[in-house]
Structures are given as C-alpha cells and as structure tokens.
Amino acid sequence: GDSVTQMEGPVTLSEEAFLTINCTYTATGYPSLFWYVQYPGEGLQLLLKATKADDKGSNKGFEATYRKETTSFHLEKGSVQVSDSAVYFCALSDPDYKLSFGAGTTVTVRA
C-alpha cells in the first residue's frame, strides 16, 4: 500500500537557520504530494502541494519539489522564524483522495 516516510524529529534550530525535512514515499501510480503544518492545539493546515513530477510547491518561504526519480518531496526553508515552530506532516493522496501521512516532524525554532 501507499506509505510516507518522514525524517524523525524533533528538530531544534536557531532563527534564520536553514531547515530541511526529508520525505520519501511509496505509491502505485502518480500521487499528489502535500506538506501540512500543525500548530500547537490546532488542526492541520495545508502548507504546499505538488500534483505531478517536477512540480515545485511553495508557500511562506517553504519549498518542496516532487521528485519522481527519487520518490521524494523534501521540505526546505532558507531562514526559519520562531513562528515556524510546529509539527510538519508529509502526505500523499491516492486516486480516491485518501491521504496517507508521515509520522510528523516537530520543529522548534529558538530566538
């Protein structure tokens, strides 16, 4: 079945540091790929997405590129802020639009 493997955390960074969270997937066909963010005590918010190979999703300074050859969708941000502290989930969507989530990576940014 479809699955997502995500870099385990927690990750602790200083402000303005570079962030990367690795995500690889296993799926039949060509899934859509997503990054969701969950702030403490809240539900999930879509951060960015990509629907086909070589697409780059971007939002709020975050980027991720759909790499079919390496089955990856790594999340990056060049300069993190304290407000980026959250849990980040990589996910893929199957043809029935069911989402499979990675385990989540907790990111803490210190001032």
Add this chain to the structure above:
Amino acid sequence: GAVVSQHPSRVICKSGTSVKIECRSLDFQATTMFWYRQFPKQSLMLMATSNEGSKATYEQGVEKDKFLINHASLTLSTLTVTSAHPEDSSFYICSARGLGGRAGVSYNEQFFGPGTRLTVL
C-alpha cells in the same frame, strides 16, 4: 479559501456516555468527508471516509458500531463515539473534499477542521 469547522472543540465526558462531534463545510459543498484520529505526538490515522447520502467506509481495525458516522448533507458530517471509554480519549479531526467549481476550492484537496479534543474520564 475553504473553511471547515468542528464542534465542540473540546469535550469531557464520563465513561459509558456517547459523544457527538460535528464537522461542517462552511463555504463549499463537501461530497466526501474524512475522519481522523490523532494520538499525542503521533500522526493522523484515517478512521473512515463518508460520502454524502451513503454509508461510511471504515478503515481496517476501526469499530463501526463504536464510531458512528453520518453524512446526511453536503455540508455536515457527524461522528458519534458510543459508550466512550478512557482509551477513546484522543484528538479527532475531520476533513472535507470539495465539489469543485468554487474559487479557492480544489477538487483533489482536503480541507481540515480544527479538531476536537475528547477526554473520557
């Protein structure tokens, strides 16, 4: 953008009682709604998928008689936890997939509610 609400945001109940959680799509019609469960510091586990007007499809290992799902309209789905016990305490999150054709709503995207924290004493 599309908004999904959940009510209540928090609920505390006694063991043996039933609790109903509502999930509403506020500005779009949701043909499909999904219910997830999230344990502390863990990922989301899909419990069931419900399509408007039909019975929910439950994931393996999820008790359908324990977690009753109703999706009676294109804007409302409910999850009822029957005879709740402390092990049912969790964060329950719903999501909705849009009908499409509305600005900001993508047919292949799920929009998530803010979640409901259930504590069973």
